[in-house]
Amino acid sequence: MPWTTQDIPDQRGKVAVVTGANAGLGYEASMQLASKGATVVLACRNSERAESAMAQLRLSVPDARAEVMRLDLSSLASVAQFADEFKRTFNRLDVLMNNAGIMFVPDRRETEDGFELTLGTNLLGHFALTGLLLDQLRDTAGSRVVSVSSFAHTRGEIDLDDLMFESRPFDGGAAYAGSKLTSILFAYELQRRFATNGVDSIAVAADPGFVRTNWLRHMRTGGVFDRVRASMLSAVLRFTGQSVEMGSLSLLRAATDPDVSGGEFYSPGGRMNRGYPVRAISSEASYDKDVARSLWETCEGLTGVAFQLDSPAAVALTPSTPKKETT
Numbered sequence: 001m002p003w004t005t006q007d008i009p010d011q012r013g014k015v016a017v018v019t020g021a022n023a024g025l026g027y028e029a030s031m032q033l034a035s036k037g038a039t040v041v042l043a044c045r046n047s048e049r050a051e052s053a054m055a056q057l058r059l060s061v062p063d064a065r066a067e068v069m070r071l072d073l074s075s076l077a078s079v080a081q082f083a084d085e086f087k088r089t090f091n092r093l094d095v096l097m098n099n100a101g102i103m104f105v106p107d108r109r110e111t112e113d114g115f116e117l118t119l120g121t122n123l124l125g126h127f128a129l130t131g132l133l134l135d136q137l138r139d140t141a142g143s144r145v146v147s148v149s150s151f152a153h154t155r156g157e158i159d160l161d162d163l164m165f166e167s168r169p170f171d172g173g174a175a176y177a178g179s180k181l182t183s184i185l186f187a188y189e190l191q192r193r194f195a196t197n198g199v200d201s202i203a204v205a206a207d208p209g210f211v212r213t214n215w216l217r218h219m220r221t222g223g224v225f226d227r228v229r230a231s232m233l234s235a236v237l238r239f240t241g242q243s244v245e246m247g248s249l250s251l252l253r254a255a256t257d258p259d260v261s262g263g264e265f266y267s268p269g270g271r272m273n274r275g276y277p278v279r280a281i282s283s284e285a286s287y288d289k290d291v292a293r294s295l296w297e298t299c300e301g302l303t304g305v306a307f308q309l310d311s312p313a314a315v316a317l318t319p320s321t322p323k324k325e326t327t
Ligand SMILES: NC(=O)c1ccc[n+]([C@@H]2O[C@H](COP(=O)([O-])OP(=O)(O)OC[C@H]3O[C@@H](n4cnc5c(N)ncnc54)[C@H](OP(=O)(O)O)[C@@H]3O)[C@@H](O)[C@H]2O)c1
Pocket: 019, 020, 021, 022, 023, 024, 025, 026, 043, 044, 045, 046, 049, 071, 072, 073, 074, 075, 099, 100, 101, 102, 103, 121, 148, 149, 150, 151, 207, 208, 209, 210, 211, 212, 213, 214, 215, 216
């Protein structure tokens, strides 16, 4: 039997944070979670877009328990502010859906902390966010962290000595694929750390498939070549992509199915990366424990957020604001 939204258990009493909840897959997942009774925090960077998504959500789910909190993953200061506000407002966190992402940025750009934008948003922002919410996750039995990855991770390569494309020519596709590989490495390493420290939380990765959202918009900000490529891909997406409702099922399954275990990966089970979500095997590179450990240490160094799962306060912050050293 295919897994559908009908299989989402009652979510009343649960609190979920969905990053990038104002559009695409994040919006759909938020709406579905709210319709099952979860209190959903729409973590979005732009207030106007967030409020408009909230209005839409209330039309679909009139009794939704949902609220907007500002989160810009390309700013560690914003991530810290979000975490503070969340902790002041909620005393539990059942689902952290690390969904927001940018794809195929045409040229090398940087976050306000000096990180390459794709890695900074897709991995480092979520790494810091998860670390800063670790106490809430640890205190909520059975909580889950869902890392939204992509089939593109299978093409991902990680150069730990040049994660930010400083010594090699920038390639938006390679940056995206690499960032999505890091999302899975992060999920599996987090799961190992939860298990080693006896934490009753799980970390899972999910791939939505090829989905008709607005993800090509970043490519459209490039030159003629990128804009033409975006138009061609848009046509392919229209004919071969799946709906956002179908795409969000992998995320929702990872977040809610009681049969899911930590360290698993969910993706569409049909041909051409479409279909209902099934448990799947991610790329060989994503299971590399040594790379995952090194990446983790690098993330701790870059973000200044250290996960301390064996101590009463789960997170340690370095005293000074971490900034990537620029040459
Ligand atoms: N669509 C696909 O075919 C596909 C395939 C595989 C994986 N995925 C993954 O699915 C996830 C969602 O993608 P989507 O297709 O729904 O794309 P989307 O429609 O472009 O939505 C992306 C969301 O991320 C938010 N976001 C971007 N940068 C952010 C930042 N710095 N801080 C906070 N939020 C930020 C966006 O906010 P704004 O609206 O403010 O920009 C938007 O809400 C991504 O992780 C993506 O890699 C998508």
